[in-house]
Amino acid sequence: MQASNCIREACFNTCCSPPLLHTSPPPSSDFASAIASSLHPNTVFTNPESLPPPGELLSALTAAVPTYSNSPGAARARVSLDYVGHGLFSHAQADAHERFFDFSYGGAETALHAAAKWRVMRYMNLSEEDYMLVLTANQSSAFSLLAQSYPFESRQSLVTVYDHDSEALKPMTDAAGKCGGLYQSATFSWPGLRIISKKLRKVLTTKNRGLFAFPLQSKVSGARYSYQWMNLARENGWHVLLDASALAAKEMETLGLSLFHPDFIICSFFKIFGENPSGFCCLAVKKSSASILKLPSTNMGIVNLVPETNSTINDEVIEFGGLDEADELGLVRISGRVRCLVNWVVHALQKLRHPGEGGLALVEVYGPGVRVDRGGAVAFNVCDWKGERVEPGLVQKLADRSNISLGVGFLSNIWFGDERRKKTKTKTKRRSGVGVVTASLGMLSDFEDVYRLWAFVARFLDADFVEKEKWRYTALNQTTVEV
Template structure:
């Protein structure tokens, strides 16, 4: 998995304050005790991106967009070098501007662009479900359409992974990728599953269920509140093999490199430590941004398994597929695999039956519907909780399909490909402009751009204080890293009123949607409270209440074993390389409206006046 741009990236890390891949050793993962001059300069620049020590107690006192944009560029002179991303957005994703809708609720890799969808005959795809043995598929392959081969080659290049080292199979979605791996992993031999997630994950839950059904043991990393750093001593204790006689077979270590909810980044060295102690490492790359696979660490610590997902179009109703990469030297671990139902083949789409589809008519038919939707509002965009990317393709095709073998389907498909391409003039070339755009910008530009925007947003949200308060009660509480060079492009936060009561995240999300801003929500888990602030005491009371409610007829031993895990709801904002400054400014301006104690009630009456109906907000 060696990267062709390691030297470029390594130099840029020091020159542009990019996060260093080795930051935070597992043994001593702790807050920065000392800051390098470059990091100190970045934090200082972020403070000046608004006003020095600025506090805003009224939404009308915020500087306007132009003034704020000017301040950002003065604080981050290199931000202007990322204007290429603005040009791509204007030319290829212009619906983001025309719709006047801010999308901050998605994460992942889009294969195609809006422009490509609306104005070309670019081929899109559908999926065919298949029931095959995973190990056989990995070692011997199977019937594969040329279209699928091209996609595989493109994804290998984009993910910076060598096909000489890894095998790739496609799954129906992200959750299916987790389930396929878990169902085929030998938990009867390697009995442990150790996951590093600070939030609820439907995909990980499927893996946990599969492990427990085979009497496996499930453990999790624990995170300190509210910065959400890994409690390294506890995790190290779980990872390290204490057996000195022989190398103990541990199990599966599932590791995301960064939280897709809080943006907290973790050290690559956790993977190395796990491998040294007999674990098989599964890297969850779904939270990684575009080109993040080209960082230095991944060329040094090659995981045994890797999971990621792709979708068709940013903003389209989620439809895509998941990817499961297996290191060829580790394929034998799955030799006793079972028949997996989550695996799929990918074929080109057309107006023909689903199982015989090529590009052309479906793309042209979709164009009208998509254009109409885009003219009124932005198409519903994929949730940043990428597990929601469940394929909505028709799972059961015609009776004719059921009677055909898969090889027969592909044989007929190839015939139609040739005939239709010759009659319609459709090019056999496949463009993946979504991936091409990320490649053209590169890791350094994308990471720099997103870093400037996310840290400006964190600083801006922290500047909002409730009025008439001597202590300056903050409107927003952020969970995870604050202003830091090495933070992910995600912000988890909650809004609190002037009395200190939390505004429900679902309510904030709903009101944001009325202001044409798409946010998402999540639930933090595996949290350990160190300092008991008022908010933490409220959460602990909630946990105690759950424990009391679950007492019933449970014995003390059962209650201890089944101790409930509280979920802490939060609002989640995700930035990508298509995000621009106006997007984050509009979010800041919206959140500032909660400084008005009557904002929620005003919105309720405003909605009633416009819609002539009462709807619970």
Template sequence: MPSPCARESSGACCNGCCPNPFVEHPEFHSLSPKSPTTAASARKEFKVTTTCSLFPTNDHFTNHESLPSLHESYSNFTKVFPQYSQNDEADRVRSEHYFHLSLSNHVCFDYIGHGLFSYTQLQAPSSSSSSLQLEPPFFDICYKSVNLNSRMQFGGKESELECKVRKRIMAFMNISEEDYTMVFTANQSSAFKLLAESYPFYSNKNLLTVYDYENEAVETMVESSKKRGARVKNTEFSWPNLKIHSEKLMKKLVGKSKNRKKGLFVFPLQSRVSGARYSYLWMSSAQDNGWHVLLDASALGPKDMDTLGLSLFKPDFLICSFYKIFGENPSGFGCLFIKISRASVLQSSTGAANVGIVSLVPAMRLSQVPEGSTFTDAETEQGSKLELQKDNMATSEESELHKAERTNVRVKHKELSFSEIVELETTNESTQSFIREIGMIDDGKTKLECKGLDDADSLGLILISHRARYLINWLVNALMSLRHPYSEHGLPLVRIYGPKVMFDRGPAVAFNIFDWNGEKVDPALVQKLADRYNISLSNGFLVNIWFSDKYEEERERVLERRSGEGDRNARGVSVVTAALGFLTNFEDTYRLWAFVSRFLDADFVEKERWRYLALNQKTIEI
């Protein structure tokens, strides 16, 4: 699937549909062409326009009641960014397939990535007088006791469901089946741990990561790698803009040893907390210096894999996840992609069965079982025990799906809620008739629906990228426009960490709120208060921050310790984070701005703190 911006490899996309893969890296200036003057001018003009024109009548606000109305703000927003309103396809998709976002009056800024649940997936087509309706989960995962090396060497059977999901995901991720093989994992952490347990750290000693925040999945990999003898190194990020400290990272990539087997370089294209984007060329430099590259694509938005850079720099391994559906607890599964030409690297690992590899199997709930079904809960439990015994005794891989079908029972396993995959399949005649009645199976043929992926494909990279760019930069500029009243120098209410208004930045922002005394409001409290206003935010912890001599005095004032952590390396900055999805609209961002502006009231926190705790964290009116 070629990028819509694909062109000769001598130049990056310059029309703004995707991030420039050659930015920010001083050492690479001689390798990449100079951006055309028009592109550089356009980026500069974008920053000036965004900063100076979004609020023409006022450059800062000191009272939440003085904010312009939603209608007025949107009108000015579309004047500055007329392209936003020229294509309303995203709003149409949202209103038709995701109208529950508006009905619930809840704004979600606590996710990023590929997972998205469509309300229409819950609705069964009405083919008769039946009022039956599908219920989650639409599929389950079943853990497999299998060695990754054996799986890579000898392959494994996969069900029709898994085959369809795998092909759909690889097509969506713009990954060729001829170049890569894919393994389903329980989640993102399982994918990282799985690779760590199979990578030959005894010969390729180093693990080098590039994260400006604490990442639970990466920490899982670090712990497993250390147990296998890996030397763990972290990339440092310069304060205050949190850009990669290029000189330090280059030294770590080159190293002192002439040994070409350096280790594993774990690289995200952008920070899911600060929104900072990094040059694709770091992957090329790492490979040139003897590193294997793991690309963490979990923070990328839909269609980001269609950019030019990934068609030039193919990582050895890639991890992504499909999880965190709107308003629900984290659910879904992870994916580990292994470059076929690099699969032999993993064969040198000699370990027991890996934990985390899973199968996808159709879910069947008792509410979906038709009347007259012959199996009972006792039979289900008995059948499950039998299947588990068979799993333990099996000498060769066999699809759990086929086992379940053969005994007409469902294996007990972890259930996932609100997946974007809709799949029902069975060999039981009466159950098959029931499912056919509600429209999921037509003439015995299984239907697979991935509406979140389909909708992203229909919108495309250009529309999604433009939409995210306008909204995130408006939000950043709006947050920075809030100033405490009566302060001598207009003390900012909000501090942004990482990139601010910037053409090439990701759709996430890390920030903190400070009171009129300059004291930081606890990010956890901000998150709780936002939730009471029907806004979901996340918290993050920025780490690996490097302070130059110029900012040395800020070190002790800015850095804090993670609660319960005794290691000095755990010092960082706790922040509030907001991430925009591909269907986030202007009203969502405006509501977040309006909520944050309430902290301009010096008594807001105390009043809300008391109200929040007064009646067991239940909302009461003053």
């Protein structure tokens, strides 16, 4: 009863996952102060050579935020998991230096497939009495399968909550459009990327109902959203699709599915050891909602997991060491680590400024600032000394040379306000939004990862950094300068 009351009173613009955690995080104001105190509070950094050493800053962080733990358990797990993905499978793959599974389309269910489905259901806290599960080749396949099956002919409205362009979502928006459906998206304020609540609430309380596609967290900006949006949609007759693909290992335990019971859930397991296939996606369907679905025109994308042909791993044994490692680390420790690291790097990026009197900020961070409830992703742009943004793709390529994995994305569905909208139209003729660099943190990210990211971005304080990189590229006898 207490958890239910807490959720009922939750703010629409914040994620109410903390009441569902075993322990509550510290208040946002105290947490922000602690993060600020861990990185030379009265100092800005204008020279990449002036950054304090990582050991000093790690000691300062652990002193300011005692709950942070650079756990040796996480370090051990790094050898057995891809620390960006969910890491479903075991370190036996790494030991054997081989692929662990392959796909087949059709055929009898293998023991490997059955065991994987069981482990996924357990991970997602789903009961086999309530949900059925299919595995697909990727996230786009899962969205496409549901799009083909959902009765958009009779329930024509599709509403989504994404602050970025999503290729995976496109099959669903196309399917709704072919049926003459009405597609609408939530809009987000600039630059914090909060849901504009009044507009979304109005959409969900109209008579035109259908499917509400809702992620608890943006995989680009790290913004988190309240569970109550699912509740509001359900109360007004919508079917609810929960997109849990952006959630990291163990965060599934905070979903409170026993309270909300979404009709459909999509969850992605990607970047597992091996080459193609590098992972798979899951579509869970609540059995009481299955009757509304029609048979899809094709089963394209539905897969059966089979042992890789040359694998020495027996089909009869499946060991899921990845999530077992996560179980050992524990929810509180994992969520606390990611919370500290992502907020530290957000704060650190904002302390980089171009040299000179009144020097401009080097980095623009979009989405939540230092907040106890932000997710493990950061969207940002690097700006030169004139305030012009460096092309995100260029930042990504230069990061690759330093063995730092960054992504690029496009923030969309944004309400800039009148002045900002006019300025943006002059710069972006074809599309309304902002291209960004993205960084994602997972359960096995550590302080070294975020420090290396910060130190890399700081190199742009040198006005000649890009030109020097071009010269270095050609000096290595490369014939093409891709930057």
